[in-house]
Amino acid sequence: MPFMSNKLFGVVSIYGLLIACAILLGAILCQREARRRLLPPDTGLDMILWAVPPAVICARIYYVIFRWDYYAADPLSALYFWQGGLAIYGAVIGGFIGLWLLSRRKKLPFLTLLDIGAPLVILGQAIGRWGNFFNGEAFGYAVTDPAWQFFPAAVLVDGTWHMATFFYESCWNALGFILLWIYRKKAKQPGDVFWRYLLWYGAGRAVIEGLRTDSLMLGPVRVSQALAAALFLLSLAVILRRKAKQKASP
Numbered sequence: 001m002p003f004m005s006n007k008l009f010g011v012v013s014i015y016g017l018l019i020a021c022a023i024l025l026g027a028i029l030c031q032r033e034a035r036r037r038l039l040p041p042d043t044g045l046d047m048i049l050w051a052v053p054p055a056v057i058c059a060r061i062y063y064v065i066f067r068w069d070y071y072a073a074d075p076l077s078a079l080y081f082w083q084g085g086l087a088i089y090g091a092v093i094g095g096f097i098g099l100w101l102l103s104r105r106k107k108l109p110f111l112t113l114l115d116i117g118a119p120l121v122i123l124g125q126a127i128g129r130w131g132n133f134f135n136g137e138a139f140g141y142a143v144t145d146p147a148w149q150f151f152p153a154a155v156l157v158d159g160t161w162h163m164a165t166f167f168y169e170s171c172w173n174a175l176g177f178i179l180l181w182i183y184r185k186k187a188k189q190p191g192d193v194f195w196r197y198l199l200w201y202g203a204g205r206a207v208i209e210g211l212r213t214d215s216l217m218l219g220p221v222r223v224s225q226a227l228a229a230a231l232f233l234l235s236l237a238v239i240l241r242r243k244a245k246q247k248a249s250p
Contacts, residue, residue: 015131019086022124023052029123033116033184039108047113050102054094062090066216066223087216088125089227095121111190118197119180125201126173132166140165140211165212172204189242195235202232 031044063085064071064078071078099117103110132138133155140163143154149161156162179200184193205228209215215222 014134018127018131022127026120026124029120030116046102047117051095051098054098055091058094059086059091062087109190115190115193118194119177122173122197122201123177126170126177129166129170137214138166139163141213163211165208169208176200195238198231198235202228206232
């Protein structure tokens with residue numbers, strides 16, 4: 001299966017449309033979850049308004065920094081985020097900052113806001129990966145075995161079959177959303193959902209990123225893979241420490 005056009009009816013960016021759909025769905029679920037947690041009215045909407053703008057801005061800045069060799073010739077093109085090129089780590093940083101500011105402004109529990117947002121972030125990632133499909137990016141190494149030259153195992157790029165890594169990660173993130181959405185009602189401490197999001201996402205990204213051919217690089221290091229592994233280890237340590245404290249408490 002080859003990559004498809006990145007324009008709907010030749011006009012609308014499908015990548016941008018998918019981002020908009022993910023934000024809309026996230027806003028609906030965010031508002032419902034905030035209401036379930038008995039937070040003040042419109043907390044869910046406030047979360048979207050405070051988190052999404054800095055998330056998009058930081059996601060783009062992060063990506064452009066590590067691809068400046070590409071954008072240096074035409075700096076204005078760095079603003080065209082709808083054409084692709086949003087780094088999830090930048091988005092997480094931006095959203096983190098936005099929610100922290102919201103928690104300070106409205107006197108809301110910060111970790112609870114992170115718990116509400118975490119499942120919605122990974123759902124947005126699952127949806128957003130399909131933007132890579134339409135933009136013809138985020139694919140992996142060439143697949144030379146004819147037995148695996150079919151979608152979704154592989155995707156056709158300029159006449160050559162490559163690993164459909166965007167699809168692998170989309171499925172991993174979709175499963176992560178389901179697990180986190182179920183777990184959120186069983187969580188015992190604020191922050192439990194957020195740390196498990198980092199654990200799940202970090203594990204998947206650390207593996208899948210190693211299969212890609214267009215990773216953001218810092219010398220010989222795949223930046224996203226290194227960060228994913230670090231987040232996985234950090235979240236694992238935090239989760240284990242929290243469990244140990246729970247067992248030790250009377």
